Every structure is written in C-alpha cells, then in structure tokens.
Amino acid sequence: xxxxxxxxxxxxxxxxxxxxxxxxxxxxxxxxxxxxxxxxxxxxxxxxxxxxxxxxxxxxxxxxxxxxxxxxxxxxxxxxxxxxxxxxxxxxxxxxxxxxxxxxxxxxxxxxxxxxxxxxxxxxxxxxxxxxxxxxxxxxxxxxxxxxxxxxxxxxxxxxxxxxxxxxxxxxxxxxxxxxxxxxxxxxxxxxxxxxxxxxxxxxxxxxxxxxxxxxxxxxxxxxxxxxxxxxxxxxxxxxxxxxxxxxxxxxxxxxxxxxxxxxxxxxxxxxxxxxxxxxxxxxxxxxxxxxxxxxxxxxxxxxxxxxxxxxxxxxxxxxxxxxxxxxxxxxxxxxxxxxxxxxxxxxxxxxxxxxxxxxxxxxxxxxxxxxxxxxxxxxxxxxxxxxxxxxxxxxxxxxxxxxxxxxxxxxxxxxxxxxxxxxxxxxxxxxxxxxxxxxxxxxxxxxxxxxxxxxxxxxxxxxxxxxxxxxxxxxxxxxxxxxxxxxxxxxx
Numbered sequence: 342x343x344x345x346x347x348x349x350x351x352x353x354x355x356x357x358x359x360x361x362x363x364x365x366x367x368x369x370x371x372x373x374x375x376x377x378x379x380x381x382x383x384x385x386x387x388x389x390x391x392x393x394x395x396x397x398x399x400x401x402x403x404x405x406x407x408x409x410x411x412x413x414x415x416x417x418x419x420x421x422x423x424x425x426x427x428x429x430x431x432x433x434x435x436x437x438x439x440x441x442x443x444x445x446x447x448x449x450x451x452x453x454x455x456x457x458x459x460x461x462x463x464x465x466x467x468x469x470x471x472x473x474x475x476x477x478x479x480x481x482x483x484x485x486x487x488x489x490x491x492x493x494x495x496x497x498x499x500x501x502x503x504x505x506x507x508x509x510x511x512x513x514x515x516x517x518x519x520x521x522x523x524x525x526x527x528x529x530x531x532x533x534x535x536x537x538x539x540x541x542x543x544x545x546x547x548x549x550x551x552x553x554x555x556x557x558x559x560x561x562x563x564x565x566x567x568x569x570x571x572x573x574x575x576x577x578x579x580x581x582x583x584x585x586x587x588x589x590x591x592x593x594x595x596x597x598x599x600x601x602x603x604x605x606x607x608x609x610x611x612x613x614x615x616x617x618x619x620x621x622x623x624x625x626x627x628x629x630x631x632x633x634x635x636x637x638x639x640x641x642x643x644x645x646x647x648x649x650x651x652x653x654x655x656x657x658x659x660x661x662x663x664x665x666x667x668x669x670x671x672x673x674x675x676x677x678x679x680x681x682x683x684x685x686x687x688x689x690x691x692x693x694x695x696x697x698x699x700x701x702x703x704x705x706x707x708x709x710x711x712x713x714x715x716x717x718x719x720x721x722x723x724x725x726x727x728x729x730x731x732x733x734x735x736x737x738x739x740x741x742x743x744x745x746x747x748x749x750x751x752x753x754x755x756x757x758x759x760x761x762x763x764x765x766x767x768x769x770x771x772x773x774x775x776x777x778x779x780x781x782x783x784x785x786x787x788x789x790x791x792x793x794x795x796x797x798x799x800x801x802x803x804x805x806x807x808x809x810x811x812x813x814x815x816x817x818x819x820x821x822x823x824x825x826x827x828x829x830x831x832x833x834x
Contacts, residue, residue: 346523351474353519354458355481357417360424360516361397361451362482363489364509365749368393368444370490370630370644371497371505378435378502384560385437391556392445394746397452398551401742402586402597403544404453405460405735413461414524417454421517424450428510432503443506456735456742463734465525472663479659479719485512487652494645540596543589546582554579555747558754566758598740602733610830611725614676615741616748617823618717621683621816623752625710628812629690631760633703636694636805643700647707654711662715672720673827679716680824684817686710691813694806756812763808764801771800 342350368375368390376386400420408416427446430439462474489512496504557576566572590596603609633639633647686709693702729737 342525347473348477349519349523350525351462351477352481353516353523354462354474355478355483356485356516357421357520358455358458358478358482359485359489360421360509360513361454363485364424364447364451365393366486366626366648367489367493367505367509369626369753370648371493371502371641372630373634374497374502374641375440375505379437379440380435381437381440385441387556387560389437389440389444391552391750392441393448393452394555394750395548395552396445396448398555398743398746399544399548400449400452401456401739401746402547404456404597404739406595406597408457408460408735413457413464414520414526417457417461417520417524418517420450420454420457421513421520422450423447424454425510425513425517426450428506428513432506432510435503452746453742456738460735460738461524463731463738476660476663479663480656483652483656483659483714487649487656489649490645490652491649494642497641540589540593543586543593543597546589547586550579550582550586551746552579553582555750558747558750560754598743599733599736602736603729603740605728607728608725608737611721612741612744614721614823614827615718615725616744618721619745619748620752620755621820622713623749624756624816625687627753627756628760628809628816632690632694632805632809636802636809637696637698638802639700647700647703650704651707651711654708655714658712658715659719662719672724675716676720677824677827679713679720680820680827682709682716683713684820684824686713687813687817687820691810691817694810694813696802696806759812759815760808763811764804767804767807768800771803 372386375381381389404416411419424447427443427448427450429443430446431443433439434443458478462471462478466474489508493505493508496508500507553575557572557579560572566576590598591601629647630644633644634641686706689709690703690706693706725741726734726737
C-alpha cells in the first residue's frame with residue numbers, strides 16, 4: 342500500500358471498531374428516551390441489551406471460522422450490512438419486540454467488528470508496520486466515540502428517539518464504503534475450509550448461555566440476586582451452557598477458540614486487567630449519565646457534550662501515546678497511574694454532586710476520565726499479547742472480547758445494585774428527617790398534591806446524589822487497589 346492507502350486503511354479499521362463502541366454507549370446514555378419511545382418496560386429494555394450482548398458473544402466465538410472461509414474483508418462488509426439492518430429495525434418498529442429483535446440483529450453485525458479489525462491488523466502487517474496502522478486505528482476508534490454522542494444529541498432534539506438508530510445506520514454506510522475501497526483485496530477463498538461444518542450444538546449452547554447469564558446480570562438493576570431462587574438458578578443455567586459449549590470446543594479438532602493455546606501467564610494477567618478495566622468503564626458509563634441527568638438535572642445534550650469531550654481527550658491521547666510508545670518504559674507504572682487517574686476522576690465527581698452545580702464544573706472530571714483508556718487499555722494491550730504467536734492471535738482476541746461483553750454487563754449490573762441500595766438507605770434517612778416542623782412545610786400550599794410531589798422529587802434527587810457519592814468513593818477505592826496490585830505483582834511485565 343501507498344502512504345495514503347495505508348492511512349485510510351488504518352483509519353477505517355478504527356471507524357469499524359467505533360461502530361460497536363458507539364452503539365453500546367448510546368444505548369446507555371439515551372436509555373430513557375428509547376425506553377419511553379417504544380413503550381418498553383424495564384424488563385423489555387433489559388432483554389434488548391442482553392440480546393445484543395448474547396449475539397455479540399456468539400459472533401466473537403465464530404469469528405475466526407467465518408472469516409477464514411470468506412476473508413476478513415467480506416466478513417466486515419457483511420457485518421456492517423447486518424448492523425445497518427438491525428438499526429433500521431430498531432428505528433422502524435416502535436415496540437418492545439421490535440427493539441429486542443433489532444438489537445439482536447445489531448449484535449450479530451457489530452459484535453465481531455472490534456475483534457475482526459484488531460486481528461486483521463495483526464495478520465496483514467509486520468511488527469515494524471503495526472505502529473502506523475495502530476496510530477490510525479486508535480484515532481478512528483476514539484474519534485467515533487467523541488463525535489457520536491454530540492451528533493446524536495443534535496438529531497434527537499429534531500427527530501426523537503429514532504435518531505439514535507437512524508444515525509447509527511447512517512454513519513455505518515460511509516464506513517462500509519470505506520471498507521470496500523481501502524481494505525486489501527480478498528484472496529481467493531479456500532476450496533477446503535478448515536473444518537467441514539461448524540459445531541452447531543456448541544454455538545446454540547454459547548448463544549443461550551450468554552443470553553441467560555448476561556440477562557441475569559442486567560436484571561440486577563431491578564432485582565436483588567438472592568431475593569429468590571430464580572436469579573441464582575438462571576445464572577447457574579447460563580454457566581452450565583457455557584461449560585457445555587467449552588466441552589464441545591475442547592473435543593473439536595479445529596475449535597472456534599482453542600483454549601489450550603491461551604495458557605500463557607502474560608496473556609492471562611493481561612486478560613485480568615482488561616476485565617477489570619471494562620468492569621470499571623461500564624460502571625462509569627452507567628453512573629455518569631445517571632448522576633448528571635437524574636441527580637444534577639442536566640439535559641441530555643449537556644451530558645452528551647461531556648461524553649464527547651471525554652472521547653476527544655481519548656482520541657488525542659491515543660495518537661500521542663502511539664507516537665511515543667517506544668519511549669514509554671515501565672508500562673506497569675503507567676497502568677498504575679491510569680488507575681490513580683480514574684480514582685481522582687471519581688473523587689472529583691463526588692465533590693461536584695450538589696444541587697445547582699454548573700455543567701462546566703464537570704469538565705475536569707471528563708478530562709481526567711478521557712485519559713484512562715490511553716493509560717489503562719492501550720498499555721494493557723501493548724503487553725498482553727507479547728507471548729502470543731501470530732497464528733494464535735485470533736483465538737486470544739476472540740476470547741478477550743467474550744470476556745469484555747461479560748465484564749461490561751457485570752459492571753453495569755453491580756453499579757446499579759449498589760446505586761439502588763444507596764438510594765433506598767438515603768431516601769429512608771431523608772424522609773425520617775422531614776417533620777411538620779420543617780420550614781418547607783410551613784409555606785402556603787406545602788401540603789397540596791403539587792407541593793408534596795415537588796418535595797418527593799427533591800428527596801429522590803438528594804438521595805441519588807448521596808448514593809452516587811458513596812458509590813464513587815467505592816469506585817475510587819477499587820481503582821487504588823488495582824494500582825497497588827499492578828505494582829506488586831511480577832508476572833505482567
């Protein structure tokens with residue numbers, strides 16, 4: 342490739358990855374608008390999110406086998422077309438069933454895009470050529486995260502909740518065209534594919550296991566895990582289906598993911614840090630919109646602008662750190678600094694959670710948070726695969742993305758559980774201190790229906806802010822513990 346072709350190819354790889362990132366992000370940020378637009382109950386909305394995650398897990402498992410049959414270029418183009426179809430289904434059918442179906446189709450399309458792009462970088466380039474490719478890859482992926490919330494908020498004001506999905510379909514079209522023009526020409530398909538048939542019992546078990554297990558984690562937003570036997574049994578059923586799929590893969594002569602190749606200590610430690618990062622990131626993605634919109638009363642557009650600011654910092658940071666990657670020594674210390682920066686962002690946000698806080702007071706928070714993907718995820722990625730041979734890279738990255746989906750669902754579920762517990766405790770505590778001698782109840786019409794509704798709304802808002810403070814303090818403590826563990830262990834170098 343020439344210089345311009347190489348630049349466009351690397352940028353396109355990043356934009357393809359950003360399709361998956363931005364789709365997941367906007368389902369969390371615009372959840373209230375989407376849920377109200379389709380008339381979905383909380384349970385229905387959870388099924389839509391779980392359906393996306395389950396089909397994404399399935400696509401990450403079968404990615405290598407499918408791409409080896411049809412080439413990565415054809416796989417990426419087909420996936421983008423499926424994603425566009427799923428987005429249009431979500432926008433066209435304003436019903437819970439349409440949303441669940443559309444998100445399941447979206448997951449089939451976008452679920453494997455991140456892994457496919459990153460694996461393709463590894464397969465088509467030599468080590469000396471990966472630097473320029475990764476520079477453009479990171480810039481494209483994080484640029485998509487920067488621009489998507491801002492543009493979606495603009496279109497949502499004019500079009501409504503359908504703008505979330507129409508914009509996703511619209512932005513995927515030029516990315517699809519760029520894939521067709523810039524990706525390397527596909528080699529002839531192998532007339533003798535790696536295996537004659539895919540292991541469909543394992544595929545069905547993996548899909549059902551992902552759906553049951555991830556939906557159980559998502560349902561923790563509304564139901565205590567041990568409040569009944571239903572949720573623990575559902576989680577065990579999901580684990581059993583995963584175990585059955587793993588057993589089938591272990592016996593298969595050419596499995597989708599060969600776990601026997603992934604026993605390296607460096608890779609396993611990196612996988613653990615990846616999982617912790619995605620756990621923290623998904624919890625933050627749940628907390629920030631909740632606290633800004635419900636607690637501080639900021640608008641959806643303001644929240645999206647804050648997210649775009651964070652994405653812009655990440656995009657600039659990814660470019661800078663990639664250019665200077667050879668100068669970054671002692672990467673474990675950089676990862677530890679990333680955890681400390683995350684902790685500082687959480688503590689700084691907790692100090693701003695007060696009624697009437699201006700939106701600009703949150704800018705330093707998102708600037709700090711925008712640095713964490715560069716200091717954490719990029720650094721972990723630069724160390725995790727050092728001992729992984731090129732021929733095993735696809736297996737390693739597929740399994741990493743399966744763990745990503747599970748960790749993201751778990752982080753959102755745990756953050757929601759702790760938030761609910763905090764809300765209940767602080768609401769009860771606040772109500773106990775409201776008596777007939779309270780000055781606010783001495784005002785005229787204070788006991789009218791409108792006055793009591795306003796008082797109840799203020800109690801809920803105060804409880805949200807107090808619960809958010811508690812949760813952010815725990816978040817910061819977990820980040821500090823992660824930083825200490827990075828520094829004291831000796832296996833991840």
